Amino acid sequence: MSSESPDADPGDVRAAQVTNARIEDEMEQSYIDYAMSVIAGRALPDVRDGLKPVHRRILFAMNEAGVTSNSAHRKSSSVVGETMGDYHPHGDSAIYDTLARMAQDFSMRYPLVDGQGNFGSVDGDPPAAMRYTEARMAPIAEELMADIERDTVDFQANYDDRLEEPEVLPAAFPNLLVNGSSGIAVGMSTNIPPHNLGEVVDATVELIETPDATVEDLMEHVKGPDFPTGANIVGRNAVHKAYKTGRGRIRVRAEFEVHEEEGRIVISELPFQQNKSRLVERIAEDVNEGAIEGIRDLRDESDRDGIRIVVELKRDAMAEVVKNQLLESHLERTFGVINLALVDGSPQVLDLKQTLEHYVDHRREVVRRRSEHELAEREERAHILEGRLKALDNVDSVVETIQDSDDRDAAKAALESTFEFTEAQAAHIVRMQLGSLTSMETAEIEEEYEEVNARIERLETILSDLGELDQVIVDELQEIKDEYDDERRTSFIEDAGDVTHEDLIPEEECVVVMSEDDYIKRMSLDTFRAQNRGGKGIIGTGLKEGDRVSSVFAANSHDYLLVFTNQGQIYELKTYEIPEMSRTARGKSAVNLLDLDDGEEIESVVNTEDLDDDEYLTMVTRGGYIKRTAVDEFGNIRSTGIRAIRLEDGDELVDVEVTDGDADIVIGSRNGMAIRFAESEARAMGRTARGVIGIDLREGDAVAGVAAIDDEYHNWVLTVTENGYGKRSDIDEYRPQSRNGKGLVDIKTGDRNGQVVAIEAVTHSDHLVAMSADGQIMRTRVEEVSTVSRNTKGVIVMNLDPDDEVASVDIVPESVHAAADADAEADDE
Template sequence: MSSEIPDPADDTALAARVETARIEDEMEQSYIDYAMSVIAGRALPDVRDGLKPVHRRILYAMHEAGVTSRSSHRKSSSIVGETMGDYHPHGDSAIYDSLARMAQDFSMRNPLVDGQGNFGSVDGDPPAAMRYTEARMASIAEELLNDIEKETVDFQANYDDRLEEPSVLPSAFPNLLVNGSSGIAVGMSTNIPPHNLGEVIDASIHLIDNPECTIEDLMGHVKGPDFPTGANIVGRSGVHQAYKTGRGRVRVRAEFEVDEAEGQIIITELPFQSNKARMVKRIADDVNSGAIEGIRDLRDESDRDGIRVVIELKQGAMAEVVKNQLLESHLERTFGVINLSLVDGTPQVLTLKETLEHYVSHRKEVVRRRSEFDLEEAEDRAHILEGRLIALDNVDAVVELIQEADDRDHAKEELQVAFEFSEPQVNHIVSMQLGSLTSMETQEIEDEYEEVQATIERLNEILGNESELLGVIKDELREIKDEYADERRTSFIADTGTVAHADLIPEQDVVVVLSEDDYIKRMPLATFKAQNRGGKGIIGTDLKEEDSVSSVFVANSHDYLLCFTNKGQIYKLRAFQIPEMSRTARGKSAVNLLDLDDGEELAAVVNCEEVEDEAIEGDRFLTMVTRDGYIKRTSVSEFQNILSTGIRALRLEDGDELVDVEVTDGGRTLVIGTAGGMSIRFDENEVRAMGRSARGVRGITLTGGDTVAGVAAVDTDRHSWVLTVTENGYGKRSNIDEYRVQSRNGKGLIDIKTNARNGDVCAIETVGKGDHLVAMSNGGQIMRTPVEGISTVGRNTMGVIVMDLDENDSVACLDVIPREMITEDIKEQSAEITEVLEE
């Protein structure tokens, strides 16, 4: 046994060979080694040539095999096999996937591989098996490898030390930005978008000419990413952020055309990395599930000439709403830019300028090393030509000396002694053919010698003057631009903000119904056609047993609503947040929309959209009246910040409730009506403006257990009437002049007779010419009629039938549709009804 091998029986010798290590330290170092192997060896591109190792090895293997753009196509399996066997010791599927991606014109802005066969599609179809496809290098890929044989880059041993492979390619253009890259390493990822070749080259030249330029200067040339699939970048802020910091979010929107005349939306370009087939399927699924409304047909008419997806709209569908629904879920994507690449083997997030600076630095090194290589070859050639010219000038002596020599070696020695030739020169001379001694050959050698001398002078100039070296880089970049650059495919469009939920909802006038048990829903107003007064109307909601209607109001689906409860609480709601349902549906529990307490119900709803969007000046007020006769005015500006749980609108005494609310402007005449048929008119300014916590002041003095039914805010500049409706379906219009102006807190005057026929007053409203009345009974019947069909009579009268009610039914509530919300066809219908009534 050798004395160098310890005896196993010798415990001391064995113990000396054991090293103690902390397990956490060993695991940490092992994980770091693994992470760096993945980062540097597989997942991240090099900032200089923009390639990961697998792409670099595929191109180099094709270069070594002569599979260039001028050769015939080679089976992909052959290329994969040579790459795997010589340079990339990983699975063939990973290599083939990388090869296929370099051939996809929808993945690469300037594909590096010229593929023949099925290399996949924008529908997500995988490439055919590698035994069926063929490939060769694209001509632009050769620009990445040009001059690699001139020692322009460093080489390293391949995985089994049999061969050498380049650690980076010479890369005659900034491929990292032109074709982009994506990859996931350990603890980091990169996602670099592709760019327009011409723009990137212009920026590189600008940087060479102006090393102190700013990123903003470079962005004057590089407008933004230029995706192979075209589409549109929404706004420029995300692009600017990415170029300035190395990270940013770029919104990319499909290119489409809305043809309202044909009722079509035609999609012609998709965001980068979108799967067209999956997008079409998801749109179809959303249409079938009801998530997208207004689409009747969906066709994919795409072919080799480009993408064409046709979406047929239903008759009457709003193209703008359908477009916004598609944008929200299908036609817009966010490209998260992470400009992470390897710089000297270390991952770094780079700005646009830093990326170009590293590339220019790489090209300077490449051109310098190439120039040194060419200079050495030129000087060697000049040295040979100098010897040859000397030999031609002394041809007789040279020939004689060679003839007299015993052998070739003796001839070389004699020539070196006689003419002081160097070893390379004498080797060349003794190998010359007799035909090269002609005068024509002599002239060609002299011409070549002059050319070589000019080349040497030029190469020395390049190596001795950095501005000349940079000039060479710029000239070569311009040549590549002239040969390969094309127009931008991706355009910019203005950023109008992301699609809000409101953009997905058609604007339409709706009727909202709320029951005593807090069921709420909305229905299109067009569902309820106008009819003569005294009609029964149609069913408006399906009520549970012992439930009844508590409130009905009309609004636009996009209106902001201020919802006041009988307890004096106020909530804010968009009308489209109320679920849309059919006439016969019960509705949805309001507790899902409003935080109502037990016994709390809606008392009034007013439209106040501007409260959400901007501060209201102090000339608009919410005027509130309570059941016990109190009235209060509060500036709308007090209700700017309404919580989801609501805020207090006024303070109520025990047993009192809020009854009605009107929006006033400081110049209205107020008429308070009571259930017992009394009314009082006074000027709005008799009620001073108060804060939200105030109770208010007495508006009317009630007698005999009477209660307030509502308040009408009359604009005396507009021809308006006061409309009073009773619970048994009777009502009347009266001119405002019929109501004598009094001071508030009086008992008032009789407004309408509340006898057994009429019943108590249900509501009092201000109406004008062209308005419609929507009345709803406790049993769920809704009737709509023009207000001009209701007779105009004085105070203290019986009124006429407004709504025909079933036995034991009564009017629960009503609302007025302003004439501005009424369409032309309904206006014509109203005119006909009014004409009939007048006759």
């Protein structure tokens, strides 16, 4: 005011300092500032450590106060007071609620706080007052704090600039996924489910070792959420969507058993965050109001060992009906996944891979900074040890120099000038005690110096080689997994429902046709009556111009099929999901059923009804490779398919057979060669392996198919060529050889026969279904095909039009075609 005129009106001066603003603009900006404060400062977790500020501040305050897993428990009020006074000035009730939740084993998959006292229950009971409970850090919480004192993360001033707090914790494991998070911000919310630590660690390691791994690859490890209260996830599609998009709605069903003989239903696990006491009350209310019938008593027999809710049924009640009523209203909840977290201070919805990528980037930064910090310390120590060793080499002169000096400063100056010690070395030598001049002390210093130099070399390698740095992260993650991993609690169940769509589909034997343009349909097998060899067959499908048939196979309408494509992918498909159409219909685009890529075609189909856990899927490729993989490796097949075999560039999967480990394999080539060897010569491998060479192909040749021979069942090897010719040859004519040989001549190919289309192991009762590229289909008895020796041309099997050729062949066993023929005869009558 001193600069203003003495005669100025004070009111005018104040008015001149006021800035006019539109109230809408001011409110909008103020609200945005408030919203961002809530989003970044309270409601959303950081993607790197999975913690909100209040969680991070509580753990940091406990760590600073020494309330670790090795210390005695501390009153919760003390922890809350220190957190509120130093780092989080938002009220003690909010801090204590957070502290209590971190101690609840029914809220956190891996609790971060070790609580002592009443911290609440699944009945919704609140924790006791903070003055009655005690807490300390859980051991796994210390893994989040590990190395925080080694300049691994940035610090920021606390709310009153007295102290510093970390912006993020080092987080030695991916806590965001492991413990999940939930919160409501302004205009957005997050709801991340907890997961099994071992699965998340395995996925993280996979991403580090294979950076181009897809979400589907990571889901091979992360099966789905793993809730602390167990229960069951209904179906897998919602889980897959949540991991791919960051959003999804997962149905979680209680674990229960129906005891029909005893007339009771026992509930042992509840969906995550479901209030047990309120559940029992609601069931009782529905029984009293008549919404649920058949229940005569309801008891909560839960104790510290677990949940046990007993539903006693009336004598005439149907247990399945009561179960369905409970499922519909009480025993199933939806968990809405919103994988929203802060990335560089901004909220982002992340898929599974992005979440882990951000964590891996964080850990790389932590390990890099930690290594740099330790390297500086080690180099400083090495420098001091070099000075000590140099002093010991000149011990008499050094002692004499120190004795001749007037004081310590003079002694240090003399050492620096006389022996060229650095200032730090000279200061250390002056402080040395005479006892450190013994020969034993000298040996210890030399040993320590070697160790320090070795560690320096290791740290420099880590800092200069990303692969070495990543290996450190992998090793540390594996150590945490070994220490804290446990069994999965949440299981997966299929959504059976009361009456499924499958129950409404009549069970019948079908023929499924697939074209090169990916049109697919199914028809009843009895549409195609068995004919004599050499027939033309009947039209089996209508094709658009330029399209051709690529494959045909027989299956039951209720079968679950494993569908293998030429690109080495495997899909799971229910036969009844394939649209049923007439013989002349084109079919439906397969992209509506299978997530096929451009150029991807179905090459082989395996019926899961034929599979046992101790069997193998044996695959062969166009280039002659063979691979056996155990059936149980294909337990969880996503809707987008999974990899069945790794293919070399230009190679394709051709055929798949089910084998038991003791069968013989016959691989047939397009140019008529065949090789027989024991399947044990191709050792069992994992899904993503390439396999080994099964047949040594001549130039220009390629594999046509594979047959698995059971000596007690099969009589012949059947070979069919593209021009419609074929033959049966006795199995004994294919003498066993070693794998990776050129084989023997199986059938003569050439202008008349064309190249081989299929090779099959057959018995006298089998039927052959052959389909031409132009859509003709013919079914005939295998016995109609003449038995001739190996290395012959064979006989006509299917009469083809000019420019047509056999596209696909399938073998229908007696049990299947007999059932279809019986149904057809019944229809005729």
